[in-house]
Amino acid sequence: MKVPHWVRGEEQAELTDYPARPDGVTQRLRLTTLGGSSATARAGLERRVIVVHDFNELRARVQEVLGNVIADWPGAESADQFVVVSGHLDSWDLGTGATDDGVGVAAAAGVIQVLHDLNLRARRTVRFIGWANEENGTRDGEAYFNSVSGKIDAQCAAIESDSWGGHVLGLSAAVTKESLIRLKPVIDALAPLGATALDPRQGQVGTDIGPLQTAGVPGLAPLVDTRHYFDYHHTAADTLDKVDPGNLRDQVATLAVLAYYLADTPACLPRVPKPDRR
Numbered sequence: 001m002k003v004p005h006w007v008r009g010e011e012q013a014e015l016t017d018y019p020a021r022p023d024g025v026t027q028r029l030r031l032t033t034l035g036g037s038s039a040t041a042r043a044g045l046e047r048r049v050i051v052v053h054d055f056n057e058l059r060a061r062v063q064e065v066l067g068n069v070i071a072d073w074p075g076a077e078s079a080d081q082f083v084v085v086s087g088h089l090d091s092w093d094l095g096t097g098a099t100d101d102g103v104g105v106a107a108a109a110g111v112i113q114v115l116h117d118l119n120l121r122a123r124r125t126v127r128f129i130g131w132a133n134e135e136n137g138t139r140d141g142e143a144y145f146n147s148v149s150g151k152i153d154a155q156c157a158a159i160e161s162d163s164w165g166g167h168v169l170g171l172s173a174a175v176t177k178e179s180l181i182r183l184k185p186v187i188d189a190l191a192p193l194g195a196t197a198l199d200p201r202q203g204q205v206g207t208d209i210g211p212l213q214t215a216g217v218p219g220l221a222p223l224v225d226t227r228h229y230f231d232y233h234h235t236a237a238d239t240l241d242k243v244d245p246g247n248l249r250d251q252v253a254t255l256a257v258l259a260y261y262l263a264d265t266p267a268c269l270p271r272v273p274k275p276d277r278r
């Protein structure tokens with residue numbers, strides 16, 4: 001069994017600018033912890049400092065330092081209904097996150113590119129989301145859910161792509177039994193890619209779309225050959241050279257077909273009732 005081994009590096013921070021700062025003077029900051037954060041790039045990073053006075057204020061202002069990236073490809077008829085297609089922007093620890101989850105973000109963003117290039121407008125809006133905080137806490141998924149929960153029926157379906165850069169084999173679908181047959185046209189269209197497997201799932205198929213799924217929104221994900229995922233997962237070897245361009249293209253195609261179909265089908269797939277969710 002492999003057990004992750006986490007090594008804390010040197011931690012240092014300084015204020016590089018502040019009101020009335022004399023030229024060339026920086027102010028050392030005492031860090032209590034970087035725990036809960038991802039690894040810092042070797043060259044360091046520069047960010048605005050937010051001063052809070054207690055934990056309540058910190059919790060209240062957490063959204064100021066977190067941000068999902070959202071881009072909508074508006075629907076032709078029901079632009080106020082959404083099919084989410086998504087991946088997560090954050091990465092953990094040593095590598096660059098090329099496969100976890102750069103591939104997922106590129107594949108999901110690629111959907112908008114394909115629809116744009118083919119000038120395809122679905123009935124509903126296809127919404128790309130680059131999630132901010134998958135690896136540590138899912139505050140991004142919760143923030144999005146809270147922002148749409150008042151109109152949860154407008155969230156037609158949610159796709160999350162977080163399965164690294166292997167060959168796509170088909171789809172995982174946390175939908176009702178009766179909905180599986182409605183995905184057959186998608187599977188048929190994916191036959192030229194060999195992505196014909198339909199994997200019925202219960203419970204979450206993606207961390208960030210989890211809160212949506214818990215509220216009954218059908219959740220889908222690409223089913224990917226992950227035999228070599230854990231050769232690289234959360235290691236220094238998770239770099240761009242591990243991304244096979246052909247596999248990535250096939251993932252984009254798979255998500256584009258799926259997202260377009262879900263956004264254009266006359267009625268959204270039915271909500272997933274509670275017993276089927278977990």
Ligand SMILES: [Zn+2]
Nearest residue numbers: 100101134162
């Ligand atoms: Zn991931």
